[in-house]
Amino acid sequence: MKYITEYRNKDLSHKIANRINNLLKGYKGKISLMEVCGTHTYSIFHSGIMSLLSKEIEHLSGPGCPVCVTPNKYIDTAIAYSHLPDVIITTFGDMIKVPGSTSSLEKEKASGSNVKIIYSPLESLKIAKKNPDKKIVFLGVGFETTAPLVASTILSAKDENIKNFFVLSGHKLIPPAMTALLERKEIKIDGFMCPGHVSAIIGEKPYLSIVKKYGIPSVIIGFEPIDLLEGIEMLIKQITVKKTASLENQYKRVVRKEGNEKALSLINKVFDVKDSPWRGLGLLSKSGLSIKKAYAKFDAETNIVCEIEKTKEHPECLCGEVLCGTKRPYDCTLFAKTCSPENPVGPCMVSSEGTCAAYYKFKK
Amino acid sequence: MKKKNAENKKILLSHGSGGAAMSALVKEMMIDKFDNPTLRRLSDSAVLPPSGNKQLCFTTDSYVINPIFFPGGDIGSLAVNGTVNDLSVMGAKPLYISCSLIIEEGLDMDILDKITTSMEKTSKKANVQIVTGDTKVVERGSADKIFINTAGIGIIQKNTILSTKRIKNGDKIIINGEIGAHGLAVMSKRENFKTNIKSDCASLWGIIETMLSAGGIKFMRDPTRGGVATVLCEIAEQSGFGIQIKEETLPIHDNVSSFSEILGLDPLYIANEGKVIAIVAKDKASSILARMKTNPLGKEASIIGEITKKNKGRVVLETIIGGKRIIDRLTGDQLPRIC
Amino acid sequence: MCLAVPMKLIKIEGNEGIVELSGVKKEISLTLLKDVKIGDYLIIHAGFAIEKLNEEEAKKTLAIWEEIGNL
Numbered sequence: 097m098k099y100i101t102e103y104r105n106k107d108l109s110h111k112i113a114n115r116i117n118n119l120l121k122g123y124k125g126k127i128s129l130m131e132v133c134g135t136h137t138y139s140i141f142h143s144g145i146m147s148l149l150s151k152e153i154e155h156l157s158g159p160g161c162p163v164c165v166t167p168n169k170y171i172d173t174a175i176a177y178s179h180l181p182d183v184i185i186t187t188f189g190d191m192i193k194v195p196g197s198t199s200s201l202e203k204e205k206a207s208g209s210n211v212k213i214i215y216s217p218l219e220s221l222k223i224a225k226k227n228p229d230k231k232i233v234f235l236g237v238g239f240e241t242t243a244p245l246v247a248s249t250i251l252s253a254k255d256e257n258i259k260n261f262f263v264l265s266g267h268k269l270i271p272p273a274m275t276a277l278l279e280r281k282e283i284k285i286d287g288f289m290c291p292g293h294v295s296a297i298i299g300e301k302p303y304l305s306i307v308k309k310y311g312i313p314s315v316i317i318g319f320e321p322i323d324l325l326e327g328i329e330m331l332i333k334q335i336t337v338k339k340t341a342s343l344e345n346q347y348k349r350v351v352r353k354e355g356n357e358k359a360l361s362l363i364n365k366v367f368d369v370k371d372s373p374w375r376g377l378g379l380l381s382k383s384g385l386s387i388k389k390a391y392a393k394f395d396a397e398t399n400i401v402c403e404i405e406k407t408k409e410h411p412e413c414l415c416g417e418v419l420c421g422t423k424r425p426y427d428c429t430l431f432a433k434t435c436s437p438e439n440p441v442g443p444c445m446v447s448s449e450g451t452c453a454a455y456y457k458f459k460k
Numbered sequence: 461m462k463k464k465n466a467e468n469k470k471i472l473l474s475h476g477s478g479g480a481a482m483s484a485l486v487k488e489m490m491i492d493k494f495d496n497p498t499l500r501r502l503s504d505s506a507v508l509p510p511s512g513n514k515q516l517c518f519t520t521d522s523y524v525i526n527p528i529f530f531p532g533g534d535i536g537s538l539a540v541n542g543t544v545n546d547l548s549v550m551g552a553k554p555l556y557i558s559c560s561l562i563i564e565e566g567l568d569m570d571i572l573d574k575i576t577t578s579m580e581k582t583s584k585k586a587n588v589q590i591v592t593g594d595t596k597v598v599e600r601g602s603a604d605k606i607f608i609n610t611a612g613i614g615i616i617q618k619n620t621i622l623s624t625k626r627i628k629n630g631d632k633i634i635i636n637g638e639i640g641a642h643g644l645a646v647m648s649k650r651e652n653f654k655t656n657i658k659s660d661c662a663s664l665w666g667i668i669e670t671m672l673s674a675g676g677i678k679f680m681r682d683p684t685r686g687g688v689a690t691v692l693c694e695i696a697e698q699s700g701f702g703i704q705i706k707e708e709t710l711p712i713h714d715n716v717s718s719f720s721e722i723l724g725l726d727p728l729y730i731a732n733e734g735k736v737i738a739i740v741a742k743d744k745a746s747s748i749l750a751r752m753k754t755n756p757l758g759k760e761a762s763i764i765g766e767i768t769k770k771n772k773g774r775v776v777l778e779t780i781i782g783g784k785r786i787i788d789r790l791t792g793d794q795l796p797r798i799c
Numbered sequence: 800m801c802l803a804v805p806m807k808l809i810k811i812e813g814n815e816g817i818v819e820l821s822g823v824k825k826e827i828s829l830t831l832l833k834d835v836k837i838g839d840y841l842i843i844h845a846g847f848a849i850e851k852l853n854e855e856e857a858k859k860t861l862a863i864w865e866e867i868g869n870l
Contacts, residue, residue, distance in 0.1 A: 097718055097821055099805040099840055099857055106708075108864055109781035134799040135801035142726075144783020161799055188845070189795030215651050215723070215796050216846025218828060238798055241801055245847045248830045293801035296842065296850040319801065321781045322864070349857040350842055350850050359831045359849065437791035457788045654824040718821035722843070724802045798802055798845050 103320030112325040113148035133291030134161030143321040156421035162237040171196030178209035186220040187235040197408040224261040244359035247366035262396035272383035287331040288314040299355025318347040376416025415442035425452040469569035476597025493580040498591040506591040517552030520611035532658030536578035543612040549680040552614030559593040560609040586663035624698040626678040631767040632745040637760040640716040643730035662734035667755040676744025689728040705765030724797040803844035
């Protein structure tokens with residue numbers, strides 16, 4: 097598999113790991129590196145790289161999984177729509193088990209709701225054309241990597257004059273979340289592992305002001321084992337050797353400095369930036385995307401009217417704190433007891449990259 | 461707009477009502493194809509020849525797969541091989557199969573024809589007879605096209621005792637070939653990807669018989685739903701030993717690897733329908749492997765790990781870069797993801 | 800939210816293309832990219848190409864790593 101397997105070389109992995117460990121010889125204390133990308137969480141655990149690195153390095157999983165940061169209200173809204181007889185919900189597989197206040201799409205599907213799992217948002221348009229008497233509501237979750245796809249899909253729907261396709265936008269933006277985390281002084285973050293594919297869209301610029309203001313070493317990192325190790329080495333060098341904070345790009349083969357301008361223009365064309373509620377972080381200023389007025393006829397929120405249950409949060413669920421890295425899954429009274437992958441209480445247990453699920457599966 | 465009349469011959473409710481229509485259907489679709497003296501007696505139950513003092517093995521499984529036709533197989537071949545393999549991994553030579561059909565009203569007759577022909581070909585290749593059966597037709601919407609239940613009887617071969625209790629520290633873990641093909645072949649049809657991945661659906665008795673003849677086999681299981689990972693977790697839990705496997709020894713074809721990457725799936729959890737995992741005595745592992753490689757289903761046989769005293773009850777994988785991670789059971793099916 | 804894989808572009812049909820990886824082929828949307836050509840490696844996420852892989856850059860780093868590997 098070209099441009100994949102080359103980045104999984106065992107010998108090279110060990111060489112880089114040894115270099116990292118040498119840099120840490122004699123280092124006193126722990127270095128906390130936070131990644132804000134669910135795929136990074138998964139890749140780190142899947143490759144087993146942490147077992148090659150010194151214990152001085154602590155890996156924190158931040159709020160980078162769209163499933164984990166989606167608040168109950170969004171799921172409750174999707175579930176309410178799914179109860180309408182003329183609605184078909186289309187969604188990425190990630191969302192199907194996420195618990196809302198009282199139920200999940202998986203449970204509602206079993207009770208008769210029409211919920212389809214799709215690989216690409218474009219499949220929603222195909223379903224819409226095949227079912228002209230139904231309303232197809234696509235659950236638009238994901239960060240800057242996925243938002244341009246949804247923007248493009250809305251534009252295609254407009255060009256093809258599709259009248260029964262809607263998007264429930266739950267898209268969120270990564271840099272505001274990073275800022276919010278850094279503002280919380282109780283969280284000790286020594287370096288950021290910046291998400292490689294989000295960065296492919298947004299480029300380097302959005303991170304620069306954060307690095308400057310907070311003096312936080314940051315590296316844009318890819319997802320293969322060698323990418324992860326190389327990126328961690330770059331961070332450790334900044335922290336232990338250079339002792340300065342800067343933004344570096346490890347994933348140059350994919351991430352351009354200016355990002356993907358065409359994708360960014362599509363986001364700007366279709367979406368407005370708005371304040372958005374994040375599980376665990378609360379309402380963050382200018383951190384989410386809502387559909388512009390010009391495309392209002394594709395906005396599920398303005399076109400589909402129904403009663404949505406009152407949002408309830410489980411009082412003992414620590415997903416919010418776990419997402420921010422202030423608590424570990426073990427600190428939660430529900431972890432591995434009431435809350436498990438079979439019966440998740442909060443989203444951190446649902447997604448394969450959700451911190452709690454990852455801990456449950458890979459570490460236990 | 462006036463609906464067009466049904467063009468193809470369809471299964472009707474009357475085909476399940478026990479009358480002439482049903483007799484004709486059963487004769488054409490099953491009796492004439494599966495064709496053996498026991499079946500032709502058309503008795504309420506199949507009377508089988510005595511088996512002396514040999515130990516019998518009995519299993520059943522139901523098949524509800526969708527889509528019913530997929531690259532490398534169909535619900536019919538799956539229904540025969542699945543049950544044949546459940547007997548085979550117990551060390552039992554499969555002999556007799558029952559075939560129970562639940563058909564949705566309106567299914568094209570052509571489709572039933574293709575499925576029962578496939579069952580006939582598969583049972584011949586597996587050297588088993590389909591000796592009894594049943595046919596029901598349910599109203600449209602009450603079943604998804606066709607469901608098949610097969611039960612099977614086999615005879616456990618002499619001196620074959622397969623049990624997790626026989627597993628010891630140091631035993632080796634062998635698989636007969638590449639993993640993940642079946643589940644992805646089915647998924648490729650559902651997700652509209654073009655791949656050359658074919659289901660590995662096949663009867664395992666031939667290769668298992670070869671393996672048993674070498675001696676040293678402690679336990680076997682076929683990694684169907686839930687894949688290799690699930691079987692290994694079960695073995696670790698039941699035996700009380702730890703299992704250590706090496707990612708670099710897992711036989712995975714490039715196309716399976718790639719397709720899994722694209723969908724965000726782990727091949728270790730993907731269903732196989734022509735694979736057997738065997739726990740074997742350390743000193744017999746090489747000779748068993750050599751014998752397996754002489755069989756068409758064993759060309760890519762590989763020793764993928766071993767039983768250990770460490771990490772009791774757990775499965776630990778050494779990753780491709782030499783790191784370590786724990787392999788755990790899945791909850792529910794793997795789903796394609798974006799994250 | 801970052802699951803994406805490099806696949807080779809083997810056909811272009813207007814705004815759509817067909818990409819391939821180890822014999823696995825998929826129709827994808829090219830609406831997020833400009834100036835792609837057959838043979839390019841594209842990063843594919845949920846049925847869309849989100850970036851073109853910079854092969855020169857990739858080869859540069861792979862060469863450096865090969866050197867490290869040989870040390």
